[in-house]
Amino acid sequence: MQTLQTSFVAASLDGQIRVSTPHSLGILSNSTPPSTGKFRQGYDTHVLKPLLSFRRDTNSPFMVNPYPVFYCSPDTLDYTLFRPNAGVFRPNAHLDTVYSAMKLLGFDDLDIVIAETGWPSLGDPIQVGVDAETAAEYNGNLIRHVTSGVGTPLMPNRTFETYIIALFDEHLKPGPTCERYFGLFRPDLTPAYDIGILRPTVAAAAANIQHATCLLASEARDDAFVTTTTPVPTTTPSYQMRRYDGKQRLCLLEMSADENGLRRNIEHECSSLSPIHECKL
Structure with a gap:
């Protein structure tokens, strides 16, 4: 990243292109409650602290890839899908845990970007809520939430730059069934479901497609x-x-x-x- 940044500075592009790298939530050692979040011991000071320092020096965000679907159970489905519930939303909890871990190292002033998140429209029978309707609900509610300015309990009144994975299903991808069905569209270009981004005529046609x-x-x-x-x-x-x-x-x-x-x-x-x-x- 230092080499890339040096190249961008030399080309006078450092003000237009920010260098960063995404992280899974595997970098965390503690996440409950979110206010006690911390990075894994060893990675915190030797890896992540220098990375966070680079972010601050270059005004680049800290990027994370939260996938609430992999932490979901029947009891936490409402909590995960932004439905009304007695607690908070799981995606908020993920972000606040990362924020707490950054704050512990003295970097709570950095922006957090959701580099990857999404919900599969098909999965294995043991998975909870893995279908097209739930995928549309999660991604649709996610967009509304991160752009609302409400923020999270520990980061109120904020919006979050967010990237939904993926544009297309990846039918040749190895691993569990769900890994191949995160797409908003199928490989034949037909919509897997609509989260409110399709033109009305396309959305109406998508509702009647049989696959x-x-x-x-x-x-x-x-x-x-x-x-x-x-x-x-x-x-x-x-x-x-x-x-x-x-x-x-x-x-x-x-x-x-x-x-x-x-x-x-x-x-x-x-x-x-x-x-x-x-x-x-």
Whole structure:
């Protein structure tokens, strides 16, 4: 970062471009209550204090990546989604914890930027509130909150520069299912959901789009090009599973889709999986 800053100064761009780096909440060792927040021992003085000093010298913000979805339970869903509740909002708690940790090192004057946050529209069954409606609620309420000027309990009357991840779903991304479905849009450019940023005609069309969701199962065997049918719960239509080059591809069908629309969407989605594909109702 020092090298980048030196380059920008030499090019007279330091007033236009600020150098920073984002941090996960893994830098914290204590977060409850937020007023007692502190950075992990060892990282606090040897890593983060010099970084914060650089931020102050260059007037750049401290950037964090809070993902409340990964801390969510049925009991804390309202608290996480900015719904009325008896306490505060979890995103506020995350920011205040970071603020307290910075204050402990003497850097409470620096701006905090939310470099990444978001909510997946699809995930694994064990996850709480992972669907398109909840994703729209979180991101929509987040935008309204961070731009309202209300701030947080420890940082009142402030707005926060915030970046929502991601613009598009990333269907080839490894890891849990939810990691592939943080997008506001699907890879075919259709909206995954609307958080109030779409034009009215696009928003209306998005509400009526029917999709087949294609998932990649990592535990597939190497018997390529074998089609099998797997039983699923009675509340879900049966699906066809086809393996390509040792990887399972699943197309899960929505209950509300009509047959013609469903077939068109399945064929469109599955066509991206392999030059050889077969989609059946």
